[in-house]
Every structure is written in structure tokens, then in C-alpha cells.
Amino acid sequence: xxxxxxxxxxxxxxxxxxxxxxxxxxxxxxxxxxxxxxxxxxxxxxxxxxxxxxxxxxxxxxxxxxxxxxxxxxxxxxxxxxxxxxxxxxxxxxxxxxxxxxxxxxxx
Numbered sequence: 466x467x468x469x470x471x472x473x474x475x476x477x478x479x480x481x482x483x484x485x486x487x488x489x490x491x492x493x494x495x496x497x498x499x500x501x502x503x504x505x506x507x508x509x510x511x512x513x514x515x516x517x518x519x520x521x522x523x524x525x526x527x528x529x530x531x532x533x534x535x536x537x538x539x540x541x542x543x544x545x546x547x548x549x550x551x552x553x554x555x556x557x558x559x560x561x562x563x564x565x566x567x568x569x570x571x572x573x
Contacts, residue, residue, distance in 0.1 A: 484564055488571040496563050506557035513543045 484492075499507055499515035507515070517538065550558055550566040558566065 484568055492564055492567055496560055506559050508557050509543045509547060
């Protein structure tokens with residue numbers, strides 16, 4: 466992943482550039498893990514569990530069960546995340562919406 470801004474790519478290009486099949490495969494694996502009820506969509510609860518598990522523990526030897534980052538995320542925050550990514554307005558994130566939501570993390 467390239468963390469340095471690129472002069473040859475505009476902000477609009479990020480959302481029009483196709484996502485490679487390799488990235489889609491990685492995103493599918495994550496989506497399927499996080500879709501605990503196997504409905505084909507991610508709910509607020511599933512998204513909260515997925516995102517929180519990514520940074521749940523500060524370190525293995527800590528006395529605090531939750532990282533300060535995870536503890537500060539509210540249900541409203543996850544509802545806003547879904548609202549901003551929910552292209553069809555059904556209140557959940559399907560796989561295509563998941564790709565759009567996550568694509569900037571997987572830029573090639």
C-alpha cells in the first residue's frame with residue numbers, strides 16, 4: 466500500500482479506478498468472516514464487531530481489555546458509517562458497498 470500522495474491520481478480517480486480481482490478476493494474473505502449471520506450483508510452490529518476486533522486490544526500484556534480507540538466508538542458512529550456507504554438505502558452494507566467503503570485501504 467502506498468501511503469504517499471500521488472500527484473498523477475486525482476481524488477475522483479480513486480472511486481472510478483477498477484478494483485483488482487486480487488483485492489476483491491481479499492475483501493470477499495473479510496466480508497464473509499464479518500457477515501456472521503451469512504445474510505450477504507453487514508449490519509451495524511456486524512460492522513461494529515468487525516471494526517472493533519481490528520484494534521480491540523492495546524497489547525497482549527495490558528490490563529485494559531479495550532483499546533482507547535475501540536472504547537470510544539459508539540453505535541451512532543457505526544450507523545453513520547453505514548449511512549455514508551449504503552448506496553441503496555436499505556440500512557445494511559452489501560458486498561458491492563463494502564468494496565466501495567474499503568477500496569482506499571487496498572489501493573494498489
